[in-house]
Amino acid sequence: MASPAKLAHVVLRTGQLQPMLDWYLEVLEGTVTFANEAIAFLTYDDEHHRIAIANTGASQRPGDSHTGMHHIAFTYANLADLLGTYQRLNNQGIKPFWTINHGPTTSMYYADPDGNNIELQIDNFETDEQLQQFFDSGAFAANPIGVEFDAAELRARYESGEPIAELVKRP
Structure with a gap:
C-alpha cells in the first residue's frame, strides 16, 4: 500500500466563473493554465493546476448546515x-x-x-x-x-x- 505523493488540486463548482477566477488569481498570485467558458485551471507553483473552477451554474452558498469541505x-x-x-x-x-x-x-x-x-x-x-x-x-x-x-x-x-x-x- 502506498500513500499519495501529494495533493494535486481542488475543484470548485460555481455559477460565476470569472469573479471566482479573478479572486483566486488575486489571492494566490496565480496564473491561468487553461480557461474556457466551462472550466478554468490555475496554479501558483510548478503544478499544472492547483485549483480548478467548474462553471456548473451552482448558486447556493455553502453553510454550516451543509456537508462537505469547510x-x-x-x-x-x-x-x-x-x-x-x-x-x-x-x-x-x-x-x-x-x-x-x-x-x-x-x-x-x-x-x-x-x-x-x-x-x-x-x-x-x-x-x-x-x-x-x-x-x-x-x-x-x-x-x-x-x-x-x-x-x-x-x-x-x-x-x-x-x-x-x-x-x-x-x-
Missing part, C-alpha cells in the same frame, strides 16, 4: 510572506473574516465570492519535535481552537522588529 488551507514559507499577503489583499479590499493563532499555525481565513473558505497560514514550529512538545504540554488540549489576533497589529509588531518567535507564540 476550507482549503495554503501554507506560506514564513511570517513575512503571510503578512505581506495580508497587506496586499487588504489594499485590494479583500479582508480576512477570522485571524487566529491555533498554536500549530498562525492563520487568516478568507471567503471567496461563492462563500467557500480558505485559510492562509504559516507553521509556528520549525520542527516536528517542537510541535509535538506543544501538543504534549496540554496547551492544545486546553484550547484546541486557539487565540484570535488583530492582523494589522501583528503586522505592526513584525515591522517594529519584534522577534518572530514572540509573534507566533500563542498567548
Whole structure:
C-alpha cells in the first residue's frame, strides 16, 4: 500500500466563473493554465493546476448546515510572506473574516465570492519535535481552537522588529 505523493488540486463548482477566477488569481498570485467558458485551471507553483473552477451554474452558498469541505488551507514559507499577503489583499479590499493563532499555525481565513473558505497560514514550529512538545504540554488540549489576533497589529509588531518567535507564540 502506498500513500499519495501529494495533493494535486481542488475543484470548485460555481455559477460565476470569472469573479471566482479573478479572486483566486488575486489571492494566490496565480496564473491561468487553461480557461474556457466551462472550466478554468490555475496554479501558483510548478503544478499544472492547483485549483480548478467548474462553471456548473451552482448558486447556493455553502453553510454550516451543509456537508462537505469547510476550507482549503495554503501554507506560506514564513511570517513575512503571510503578512505581506495580508497587506496586499487588504489594499485590494479583500479582508480576512477570522485571524487566529491555533498554536500549530498562525492563520487568516478568507471567503471567496461563492462563500467557500480558505485559510492562509504559516507553521509556528520549525520542527516536528517542537510541535509535538506543544501538543504534549496540554496547551492544545486546553484550547484546541486557539487565540484570535488583530492582523494589522501583528503586522505592526513584525515591522517594529519584534522577534518572530514572540509573534507566533500563542498567548
